Amino acid sequence: MAWTALLFLLVTYCPGSLSQYTLTQPSSEMAWAPLLLVLLTHCSGSLAQYVLTQPPSVSLSPGQTAQLTCSGDNVASKNVYWYQHKVSSSPLLVMYNSRSRPSGVPDRFSGASSGNTAVLTIIGVQAQDEAVYYCEVWVTASSSHHSDTVRWGSTT
Structure with missing residues (x-):
């Protein structure tokens, strides 16, 4: 039994x-x-938990550059996906395979990864970029999901 x-x-x-x-x-x-x-x-490795670490939030003013990080063991060798989730909307894929941008996503969004860190960069952030950004890393047959939140500061 x-x-x-x-x-x-x-x-x-x-x-x-x-x-x-x-x-x-x-x-x-x-x-x-x-x-x-x-x-x-x-199924070797499928029961192991893959751990990702992200800062909880980033506060910026319009025009600044946002860098959202997603850290995990050798994350650069994994498929990293980034999603943008705005209130009252479905999540939108903004980056896949660490650095590929789907059509329709502005070119101010870029992705990179090296070693244990993947980064989503938004150059010249705009008010419409305010959202929760989810980092997703595919590890064999299972996946790990974590999120970063971008919050905007007041302009001075």
Whole structure:
């Protein structure tokens, strides 16, 4: 019965495994071992938590440059996505694969990553850029989501 709980946990946290394997009820406890070995091999690392760190907010005046950071272990080797979420709107993808900008996103938005840090830069911020910006990093079959909030200071 202990094998059943572990198998359920692996199947739950390893997307795609059910489409590749047919699960049948083994006649004994030891019969679970080969299937668990296959799932553990196929899902290596998928149960590990990938941790991202971001500052909670950035306050700027219009015209300044915003740099939002997203830090994680060797994040530069991962696919980093940035989303802009304005109040009463759906999130908008503003950067993908760390540095690629979807069509329609102004060229004042740029992305970069190196080592443990990914950066979304907004040059010459405008009032319409006020939003919550989400950093998303894809790690194998699972993903980690964290967010930065940009808040605007008063102009002086």
